[in-house]
Amino acid sequence: MDEKEEIEKKQKNWGPGGGMYRGVNVPVKILNYVIITLMVILVGVVVFLALNSHFTINLDTNGGENIKPIECKYGDSIVIDEPLKAGYSFEGWYLDQDLKHEWDPLTQKVEQSMTLYASWKPIKINVVFDYDGGNVILEHKEVIYDDIYGELPRPTKEGYQFLGWIYNNEFITENTTVSINGEHVLKALWQSQ
Known part of the structure; x- marks a missing residue:
């Protein structure tokens, strides 16, 4: 052609x-x-x-109490109860596992199914010292949950040797991780000389 x-x-x-x-x-x-x-x-x-589509909002509490997924529609605002986690205070919900992009329920609407991640901050805990007759150096100290106790007082008591601090019959040292999530009393343990 x-x-x-x-x-x-x-x-x-x-x-x-x-x-x-x-x-x-x-x-x-x-x-x-x-x-x-x-x-x-x-x-x-x-x-x-x-x-009219239903979306599912999954809630990853990062070690906190489990919360059931939320079913909602496009454009809905969602309000989520704060979860609980022993030794921590809740800091908010985030859109990513790295906790860099916070979900703001006042301004953001649901546009798709997603997972929100809880952010936590360890709480400060008051530790009281019971010197059991020894000289009082420090009455109490603030520590951070899931961190170490750090420096502890070393009292003296006439006729006794200081063996350390105990809580619930367990020794607590400067390197012990704080695992008690409320105020507690460390008691001095003595041995007669």
Whole structure:
């Protein structure tokens, strides 16, 4: 087929009466209205599905008490009760495991299913010292939960040797990790000389 025949073939297929509406005996304007109407219906269906779709918000409490997933719709605001975790105070919900992007329930709306991650801060705990007759050096000290006790007083008592601090019959040293999540009393343990 030479170049002239190829051009004539293309004109025949895509010229007047060819192309998208070739062989259709309906006016082009009516077809355009039908296409526009179908597009509007399609957009309406997508919006309807988005507004009536249910999304699931999973809550990863990072060691806190479990909270059931929340079912909600597109555009909903969600309020989540603060979870509890022994020794920690709740700092908020985050969109990522690295806890860099906080979820703000006052300004952010649900747009999809997602997982929110709890952020925690260890609490400060008051430790009281019972010297059991020894000289009082320090009445109490603040420590951080899940951290070590750090420096502890070394009292003296006439006729006795100081063996250390005990809580619940267990020795507590400067390197012991704080695992008691409330105020507690460390008692001095003595041995007569």
